[in-house]
Amino acid sequence: MEGSVAVCFDLKKVLTESQSEVQFLLGWLNGDVVEILNCLAVRQFDESNGIDWTSELSFLAKCLPSGDVLQVVGVCGSSELPSERYRLGDVAAAVDSITNASGRAFPVAESLIVAHVMGSGDIHYQQHQASDRSMIDIGEEKVNYNCLPSPSLRVDTLRCRVTMKVKLSFSFSAKDVASSCKSLGEEFSSLDTRLTSNRSAFFVNSTLITRDDAADSTVDGVCPRTTAAAASKSTCEPCISARHTYMMSLPSGSEHVPIIATDACVGQRVHLSCPLDAMLLVHRSMPTSALHARCTGALVAQLSDLFSRMKTCLTEGAPLQTYAPLHFSLPHTSHHTVTVVYPNRQIDSDDQIGEDALESTRRELHHRFNLPFNRPLLRRHMHVGASAIASHCLTNVHVGLNLSSATGGTVSLVQGVYAYHHYMQDHFNDDGWGCAYRSLQTLWSWFNLQGYTPLPVPSHKEIQQALVDVEDKPAKFVGSRQWIGSIEVQTVLNQLLQVDSRILFVMNGAAMPSNAREIAMHFQQQGTPIMIGGGTLAHTILGIDFNDRSGDVRFLILDPHYTGGEDLGLIQNKGWCGWKSANFWDQQAHYNMCMPLRLDVI
Numbered sequence: 001m002e003g004s005v006a007v008c009f010d011l012k013k014v015l016t017e018s019q020s021e022v023q024f025l026l027g028w029l030n031g032d033v034v035e036i037l038n039c040l041a042v043r044q045f046d047e048s049n050g051i052d053w054t055s056e057l058s059f060l061a062k063c064l065p066s067g068d069v070l071q072v073v074g075v076c077g078s079s080e081l082p083s084e085r086y087r088l089g090d091v092a093a094a095v096d097s098i099t100n101a102s103g104r105a106f107p108v109a110e111s112l113i114v115a116h117v118m119g120s121g122d123i124h125y126q127q128h129q130a131s132d133r134s135m136i137d138i139g140e141e142k143v144n145y146n147c148l149p150s151p152s153l154r155v156d157t158l159r160c161r162v163t164m165k166v167k168l169s170f171s172f173s174a175k176d177v178a179s180s181c182k183s184l185g186e187e188f189s190s191l192d193t194r195l196t197s198n199r200s201a202f203f204v205n206s207t208l209i210t211r212d213d214a215a216d217s218t219v220d221g222v223c224p225r226t227t228a229a230a231a232s233k234s235t236c237e238p239c240i241s242a243r244h245t246y247m248m249s250l251p252s253g254s255e256h257v258p259i260i261a262t263d264a265c266v267g268q269r270v271h272l273s274c275p276l277d278a279m280l281l282v283h284r285s286m287p288t289s290a291l292h293a294r295c296t297g298a299l300v301a302q303l304s305d306l307f308s309r310m311k312t313c314l315t316e317g318a319p320l321q322t323y324a325p326l327h328f329s330l331p332h333t334s335h336h337t338v339t340v341v342y343p344n345r346q347i348d349s350d351d352q353i354g355e356d357a358l359e360s361t362r363r364e365l366h367h368r369f370n371l372p373f374n375r376p377l378l379r380r381h382m383h384v385g386a387s388a389i390a391s392h393c394l395t396n397v398h399v400g401l402n403l404s405s406a407t408g409g410t411v412s413l414v415q416g417v418y419a420y421h422h423y424m425q426d427h428f429n430d431d432g433w434g435c436a437y438r439s440l441q442t443l444w445s446w447f448n449l450q451g452y453t454p455l456p457v458p459s460h461k462e463i464q465q466a467l468v469d470v471e472d473k474p475a476k477f478v479g480s481r482q483w484i485g486s487i488e489v490q491t492v493l494n495q496l497l498q499v500d501s502r503i504l505f506v507m508n509g510a511a512m513p514s515n516a517r518e519i520a521m522h523f524q525q526q527g528t529p530i531m532i533g534g535g536t537l538a539h540t541i542l543g544i545d546f547n548d549r550s551g552d553v554r555f556l557i558l559d560p561h562y563t564g565g566e567d568l569g570l571i572q573n574k575g576w577c578g579w580k581s582a583n584f585w586d587q588q589a590h591y592n593m594c595m596p597l598r599l600d601v602i
Contacts, residue, residue: 004032005138035147037335040369078117162241164195165275166306185307200247211296355380394419395419398543464479542557557580
């Protein structure tokens with residue numbers, strides 16, 4: 001079927017920055033429109049053997065939401081790679097292979113889009129016909145870029161997070177690997193049987209769903225529907241939870257005599273608790289019996305993967321580990337998450353495996369997900385739902401302001417997410433002396449929310465203690481109401497986060513415009529908020545609007561002196577976050593800017 005293509009993210013930018021020659025195009029079919037939502041790099045590629053589609057689709061099935069929405073809609077590669085080398089005909093065989101091997105396959109569209117990246121950077125689209133393996137050109141007039149996904153993606157679909165706590169009990173002996181593997185296999189087989197039995201059910205929004213639900217019972221019936229108006233303002237699909245449960249009562253006529261079984265334990269008996277946590281993306285029209293099957297299939301797949309990982313530890317003589325599946329959002333798409341299974345801890349230790357030990361795993365995942373290699377986007381504390389930032393703080397309060405240039409120049413803004421910290425928060429009265437502390441807290445929140453640290457924002461007392469610890473202040477400074485400035489902010493960031501900062505000295509407020517170019521470069525290259533102190537006041541700079549021809553400049557200021565509640569409208573309308581001219585600065589006072597530098601970590 002010949003249709004049109006809607007690209008819902010900056011595909012050209014991702015391809016330019018990616019190190020992979022071939023990409024999966026991921027999306028969904030909206031009538032005769034193929035909406036491309038994301039792309040993932042293909043690893044198993046070499047010129048002699050082509051792509052190992054089975055391995056690649058198996059990877060997708062483990063890390064992407066299952067269900068009936070998201071699917072592989074195409075492949076993309078350089079025009080120097082002939083389409084024959086994509087081996088598109090092998091995709092169907094790979095799906096069959098995965099289905100037969102694990103009972104689960106990642107869905108692939110019947111007619112795939114093939115996108116050729118030309119030497120000029122342009123992309124030429126073709127549609128592969130599975131029936132005769134022919135290629136049909138898709139005209140430029142049928143390809144739309146920078147599109148918003150169809151509203152029906154948010155209105156008629158939803159994410160479903162399905163969870164289950166698994167308790168393992170098996171015999172383990174380092175001297176008898178075969179017996180240990182046998183005991184482990186029997187335990188997982190028992191769990192699989194239990195999970196797929198007719199007693200297995202799920203609580204979805206307090207509604208119990210089973211595999212025998214009535215045919216007219218749908219997901220839409222048990223999950224509140226978001227209005228079209230609300231959905232149009234949302235960036236992702238609503239998410240519901242499905243919690244696994246096991247019904248103790250059997251259906252009528254299924255009574256059995258209780259059985260007690262014992263087994264001889266070889267070595268020690270190991271008892272572990274492991275979480276299963278999978279994400280689905282489904283249509284609201286799906287019957288709840290089908291949702292039950294999808295949830296069960298997702299958990300069975302994770303259970304199988306967990307057994308494979310633990311069995312590998314046994315056969316290779318490595319320490320046994322527990323594992324935790326975590327979900328992450330990607331910066332270039334908000335329409336689905338990715339799931340990563342990380343080792344959590346060794347069974348003979350209470351200590352969590354450190355982030356440094358997982359760096360090689362993260363580096364491979366950054367390659368697959370087309371992520372930069374100097375952004376810690378997949379560290380465990382960055383998983384969906386985890387944040388050390390106080391929930392009462394507003395984030396990115398500049399969003400919603402007019403961010404277009406008023407000078408006829410270029411606007412350069414903070415990159416990523418920060419939390420707005422200001423006077424009187426946390427039931428702590430720092431009115432009149434704590435503005436630099438609050439600006440420091442905003443800077444710290446940026447490093448937390450970008451994944452550079454899991455540490456929560458420090459209190460005023462903890463900031464003071466850090467300065468005492470480096471002998472910058474006397475012991476009596478702790479608990480005082482004394483001010484701090486840009487140099488102290490730089491010292492605390494370095495002491496507690498190992499973050500380096502540049503200090504930019506400005507002779508007086510009248511000279512601030514002469515530093516506009518350097519401030520703009522900071523936001524373009526580093527993207528961190530800037531703390532600025534001068535006279536008796538401290539502020540946070542979030543961006544700059546600079547015309548390098550005329551010299552006209554505006555500064556986007558976040559003011560920590562605000563003492564009200566978390567009212568975004570009030571904060572923006574009253575100028576507590578807003579654009580300020582060069583006259584905003586005290587023309588006689590000198591200023592120091594603390595400009596934090598990103599950590600070069602993954």
